[in-house]
Amino acid sequence: MYARFERFWHWSQALLIILMLATGFEIHGSYALIGFEQAVSVHSFSAWVLIGLWIFAWFWHLTTGEWKQYIPSAPDRILSQIRFYAFEIFQGKAHPFHKKRDSKLNPLQRLAYLSLHVMIGPAIWISGLLYLFYKDWAAMELFSGISLTIIAMIHTAAAFLMLAFVVAHLYLALTMDEHPLSGLRAMITGYEQDPD
Ligand code: HEM
Known part of the structure; x- marks a missing residue:
């Protein structure tokens, strides 16, 4: 189900994002763990x-055709997935979506991952680079209309969206299959039991 590069990308990205959330909110002043500097x-x-990892991941998605996994589903399939997560999951009803190798994301995952890759990710790295090189942009009189405060606010807002993604992702990953940890096992070994 999951290629070797995909698993490497998934776990190293997870680790880096947790590290960046922890250090980012320390920089923000939310708490003190290892010190500001x-x-x-x-x-x-x-x-x-x-x-660097995101550049490789974009290359991998584009060259393997795996980007097609994120094409949004038809509205009725999205609605039935929302109905499942809002009500049916609590009534013990069966999952409306069945994973296949060439279509492994349910309609809501498709939308969530697509926005992660084309909105939250770029918002965070673009605002992050503007933040990092602010003095240089300012000296070159580039983006002169954007103050550092605005850049910091965009970066922090994108970080909150990333945090919301991580929380929702963990919850949904545990409810993906009948056994809560089978998705986790698949993302480690690459293999998943075929229900048929
Ligand atoms: C990927 C490229 C990224 C770059 C280039 C970047 C860069 C930066 C820089 C330069 C700062 C300011 C540090 C300082 O004050 O000296 C910062 C702050 C911060 N970063 Fe990032 N960052 C990136 C990704 C992330 C990610 C993935 C997260 C969280 C998911 C994150 C969350 C934060 C937060 C919350 C702050 C504090 C903002 C504030 O209060 O002003 N960053 N980042």
Whole structure:
């Protein structure tokens, strides 16, 4: 179900995002764990690793055709998936979606991952790079209409969206199959039991 690169990308991205959430909110002033200066160093270093990983991931998706997994489903399928998560899951009803190798994301996952890849991800790295090189942009009089405060607000808002994604992703990953940990096992081994 999951290729070797996909599993590598998934787990290294997860680790980096958790690290960046932890250091980012320390920089923001939400708490003190490792100290502001160290948080800035870890955050800036992980930023380059994450940007590098995202470049490889974009290349992998485009060259393998795996990007097609994120094409949005028909509205009625999206609605039945929403109905399942809002009501039917609590009534013990069967999952309306069945995973296949070439269509492994349910209609809501398709929308969530598509927005992660084309909206939240780019918003975070573009605002992050503007933040990191603010003095240089300002010296070149580029983006002169955008103040550092605005950039910091966009970056923090994107970080909150990323945090919301992580929380929803963990909850939904545990409810994906009958056994709560079978999705987790598949993302480690690459294989998943075929229900048929
Ligand atoms: C991927 C590229 C990224 C770059 C280049 C980047 C860069 C930066 C920079 C330069 C700062 C300011 C540090 C300082 O004050 O000296 C910052 C702050 C912050 N970052 Fe990132 N970051 C990136 C990704 C992320 C991610 C993935 C998250 C969380 C999911 C995140 C969350 C935050 C938060 C919450 C702050 C504090 C914002 C504030 O209060 O002003 N960043 N980031």
